Amino acid sequence: MLSHHDRTELEKIERSLELSDPDLATALRDGKRPKSRALRSTLLIFLDVVAVTLLVVGLVLPDPGVTLCGIIALTGTVWTHVARHRV
Template sequence: MLSHHERRELERIQEWFERDDPHLARALGQVGGPGGWARSRALRYTIDALALGLILLGAVTLNFGLIFFGAVCLAAAACLHVTRWNDTAPRHRRLD
């Protein structure tokens, strides 16, 4: 827990950032999931399909390398699905 003096100093620094460089203050204050290509729903589903295709192809041909690479792609796709959170724009936070 911050003391009253520490909280006041942090508020002064935040106000200074907002006056001096509002773009930097907005970038530092963003809360939310990843942006850009990681939010792309088509990319996430394409990686899902690629991973499942590699696993099925590896199972049919009994190729452990394809199964392993498919599992790695599936893990990456799961990370993209989990970290997406939602498709809303990121919010900005202020010190309480």
């Protein structure tokens, strides 16, 4: 159980958070993580480039392992794009 002092301090923090970042306060209250679209988009584009690079390098070199990794990575990125647009 929290003391009276601790509860008042938490209420001050909550009010300050609601004033400074209402979206974060709402996300925390609802139990949902705030979505960072810019970071997610950047990471997804980076993974696309890596997957295509692996596939091209695997096709140029006579190494079926690199080609297989490129195909798997490209399949994963396509699946991620499709899943992202369905949400």
